[in-house]
Amino acid sequence: NAGVTQTPKFQVLKTGQSMTLQCAQDMNHNSMYWYRQDPGMGLRLIYYSASEGTTDKGEVPNGYNVSRLNKREFSLRLESAAPSQTSVYFCASSEAWHRVIHQPQHFGDGTRLSIL
Amino acid sequence: KQEVTQIPAALSVPEGENLVLNCSFTDSAIYNLQWFRQDPGKGLTSLLLIQSSQREQTSGRLNASLDKSSGRSTLYIAASQPGDSATYLCAVRPGETSGSRLTFGEGTQLTVNP
Numbered sequence: 001n002a003g004v005t006q007t008p009k010f011q012v013l014k015t016g017q018s019m020t021l022q023c024a025q026d027m028n029h030n031s032m033y034w035y036r037q038d039p040g041m042g043l044r045l046i047y048y049s050a051s052e053g054t055t056d057k058g059e060v061p062n063g064y065n066v067s068r069l070n071k072r073e074f075s076l077r078l079e080s081a082a083p084s085q086t087s088v089y090f091c092a093s094s095e096a097w098h099r100v101i102h103q104p105q106h107f108g109d110g111t112r113l114s115i116l
Numbered sequence: 117k118q119e120v121t122q123i124p125a126a127l128s129v130p131e132g133e134n135l136v137l138n139c140s141f142t143d144s145a146i147y148n149l150q151w152f153r154q155d156p157g158k159g160l161t162s163l164l165l166i167q168s169s170q171r172e173q174t175s176g177r178l179n180a181s182l183d184k185s186s187g188r189s190t191l192y193i194a195a196s197q198p199g200d201s202a203t204y205l206c207a208v209r210p211g212e213t214s215g216s217r218l219t220f221g222e223g224t225q226l227t228v229n230p
Contacts, residue, residue: 043220058217090159107159
């Protein structure tokens with residue numbers, strides 16, 4: 001039972017390069033989320049997808065785009081990476097939208113991204 | 117804007133001790149509060165979720181309490197073990213009818229020494 005799977009686990013980019021972080025869940029969850037975790041800042045929500053076909057901005061969306069490819073997959077794209085985007089990125093998922101307030105979120109193991 | 121604070125930032129205890137981790141939040145209008153565990157290099161694992169109408173939740177040696185009016189939650193760990201060493205985070209879901217924005221504290225790094 002894989003849960004939430006993120007790829008890659010580590011990545012180093014140069015400023016201005018682009019890349020896509022992949023996330024897939026096998027729990028048939030409707031809602032998916034992208035967070036970044038930084039020292040002294042805690043976890044902050046970048047984007048979320050309440051259900052397949054919808055996406056919404058979170059607390060820190062600037063510099064990112066997302067795609068909810070299907071119910072299982074939710075990708076995060078950095079179009080032009082900046083050093084300020086050096087962080088650990090976590091994907092999470094949770095149960096059906098109308099019940100989401102009662103359900104815990106399940107997290108992947110994270111992608112450690114360094115922008116030089 | 118909701119702010120979540122966890123005290124202490126780090127805690128080191130000998131094996132077998134009972135301990136309490138604290139979480140406070142500025143806006144008492146929340147739907148629920150969740151405690152997570154994060155091991156080094158890993159994601160977050162949900163430990164306990166307390167609905168706003170509840171006062172506490174228990175799972176094994178863990179007990180989480182919630183005092184919504186005062187904006188506080190505690191995580192009590194009984195008979196601590198070295199395997200409990202990890203960072204513990206609390207997160208609150210805001211009092212909104214839509215959206216799913218958890219606001220996280222920065223965590224308490226716990227070390228249990230054998």
